[in-house]
Amino acid sequence: MPATVIVGAQWGDEGKGKIVDLLAQDSDVVCRYQGGPNAGHTIVVGDETYKIRALPSGIVRGKPCVIGNGCVVDLEVLIGELDEFESRGQDTSKVYLSGNAHLIMPWHLAIDQASERRLGKLAIGTTRRGIGPCYADKAMRLGIRVQDILDPKILRQKIEVALAEKNLWLVRVYESEPFDLETIAAQYESYAQRVRPYVTDTSLYVDQVLRDGKVVLFEGAQATLLDLDHGTYPFVTSSNPVAPNAATGVGIGANRIDRVIGVAKAYVTRVGEGPFPSEIQGADQDRMRELGHEYGTVTGRSRRCGWLDLVALRYAVRVNGIDQLALTKLDVLSHFSELPVCVSYRLRNDVETRDFPAHQSDFHAARPVYETLPGWEEPLDACASVDDLPASARRYVELVERELGVEVTLIGTGAERTSVLTRA
Numbered sequence: 001m002p003a004t005v006i007v008g009a010q011w012g013d014e015g016k017g018k019i020v021d022l023l024a025q026d027s028d029v030v031c032r033y034q035g036g037p038n039a040g041h042t043i044v045v046g047d048e049t050y051k052i053r054a055l056p057s058g059i060v061r062g063k064p065c066v067i068g069n070g071c072v073v074d075l076e077v078l079i080g081e082l083d084e085f086e087s088r089g090q091d092t093s094k095v096y097l098s099g100n101a102h103l104i105m106p107w108h109l110a111i112d113q114a115s116e117r118r119l120g121k122l123a124i125g126t127t128r129r130g131i132g133p134c135y136a137d138k139a140m141r142l143g144i145r146v147q148d149i150l151d152p153k154i155l156r157q158k159i160e161v162a163l164a165e166k167n168l169w170l171v172r173v174y175e176s177e178p179f180d181l182e183t184i185a186a187q188y189e190s191y192a193q194r195v196r197p198y199v200t201d202t203s204l205y206v207d208q209v210l211r212d213g214k215v216v217l218f219e220g221a222q223a224t225l226l227d228l229d230h231g232t233y234p235f236v237t238s239s240n241p242v243a244p245n246a247a248t249g250v251g252i253g254a255n256r257i258d259r260v261i262g263v264a265k266a267y268v269t270r271v272g273e274g275p276f277p278s279e280i281q282g283a284d285q286d287r288m289r290e291l292g293h294e295y296g297t298v299t300g301r302s303r304r305c306g307w308l309d310l311v312a313l314r315y316a317v318r319v320n321g322i323d324q325l326a327l328t329k330l331d332v333l334s335h336f337s338e339l340p341v342c343v344s345y346r347l348r349n350d351v352e353t354r355d356f357p358a359h360q361s362d363f364h365a366a367r368p369v370y371e372t373l374p375g376w377e378e379p380l381d382a383c384a385s386v387d388d389l390p391a392s393a394r395r396y397v398e399l400v401e402r403e404l405g406v407e408v409t410l411i412g413t414g415a416e417r418t419s420v421l422t423r424a
């Protein structure tokens with residue numbers, strides 16, 4: 001399949017980085033199409049752990065990597081990652097950065113932080129990386145784009161115009177400190193010098209690569225339920241992680257995408273605020289967090305843990321057009337004697353539904369209806385193929401396939417790069 005999208009099917013941190021790393025072996029190019037350094041994708045290779053925020057995960061395999069127009073770029077983070085990979089002996093000369101991607105500027109971080117502080121109890125629980133304010137400026141047509149760094153005069157001018165408004169906002173509305181034009185202009189000119197060689201017409205590049213019959217991966221960040229349009233608004237991110245946006249976020253036609261692989265944990269986690277019907281109540285919540293090491297890659301925050309939610313996954317299959325599923329972290333469930341799986345929701349009027357509620361109030365009030373499966377209580381480390389899985393683990397996977405009508409083609413059995421079972 002020449003063009004495959006890897007998309008998060010839950011609330012993020014499903015193990016997308018690991019799946020991209022696996023498939024990158026047989027791919028020619030890996031592209032990010034949305035989001036920014038709110039992402040944290042972990043890849044474990046022997047004793048080495050890579051935590052990647054800005055670059056596509058294909059960088060670990062030394063593949064050409066595209067940061068598409070749909071992304072937002074924090075130059076400080078990007079340069080930090082480029083430096084890190086270079087110091088680890090990786091070649092970064094084949095990183096292609098879209099001139100149409102927007103820059104996360106220091107005021108976006110300041111506004112994200114101040115706005116969350118101000119919201120108090122109503123806060124979204126953002127990663128505070130400036131994502132929302134940056135995409136808001138994009139939509140307002142006030143943003144500074146990667147291509148603006150190509151000309152020092154234009155860059156300075158854009159910073160000056162932006163600061164005239166942002167400083168007023170920061171001081172008068174948020175009672176924060178203003179930014180100094182000269183300091184920021186000098187800092188960004190130095191970033192610009194480092195990053196200019198990477199700026200490329202990435203739409204043209206990806207189109208050419210596909211015409212040449214090469215294999216391209218599109219790496220989603222965040223996930224379906226954090227999607228600005230399809231997620232649990234307002235507790236979402238400010239971009240569209242869903243698979244169809246891979247085309248827009250890179251600049252190719254929708255008909256160029258051949259396959260969509262959804263990545264889902266064998267349970268669910270969520271970091272940040274917002275409704276979460278299958279969130280585990282009681283001691284199993286902490287147990288799951290410890291067993292799965294469920295702490296944020298970017299923020300270190302505790303992730304909330306829940307039982308697998310097939311209503312939400314069914315919805316993810318629908319809005320992404322998922323053809324196949326990668327089910328990660330099945331090994332974490334080895335420690336439970338019983339495994340509740342949410343197969344439907346009970347709504348306020350006592351109506352039971354297998355479909356994800358279209359209205360926020362229904363979703364907030366939805367109660368999970370569980371089917372409880374027996375656990376397997378044995379480690380999966382020694383499983384070399386799906387046939388080696390304990391019968392109860394196989395039954396768990398089969399329930400997912402039956403309920404969703406989608407095949408589970410990859411099963412995660414550990415954090416290490418090689419701990420994955422492949423089904424034809």
Ligand code: GDP
Pocket residue numbers: 008012013014015016017018039040041042043044292297328329330331332411412413414415416419
């Ligand atoms: P991403 O944001 O979707 O790429 O996921 P993260 O990297 O934020 O979080 C997934 C975490 O689970 C990382 O620490 C991975 O190393 C780890 N992980 C991925 N797949 C598996 C798996 O199958 N089993 C276990 N135990 N850990 C996994």
Ligand code: IMO
Pocket residue numbers: 008011012013014038039040041124125126127128129130131132220221222223226235236237238271272273297
């Ligand atoms: P990866 O790619 C999990 C969540 C934040 C918050 C909401 C909005 O590693 O799966 P933002 O900073 O984007 O404005 O925050 O989205 N969030 C993520 N949760 N994984 C992520 O990325 C996330 N990126 C953002 O916690 O609830």
Ligand code: MG
Pocket residue numbers: 012013014039040041042297
């Ligand atoms: Mg993550």
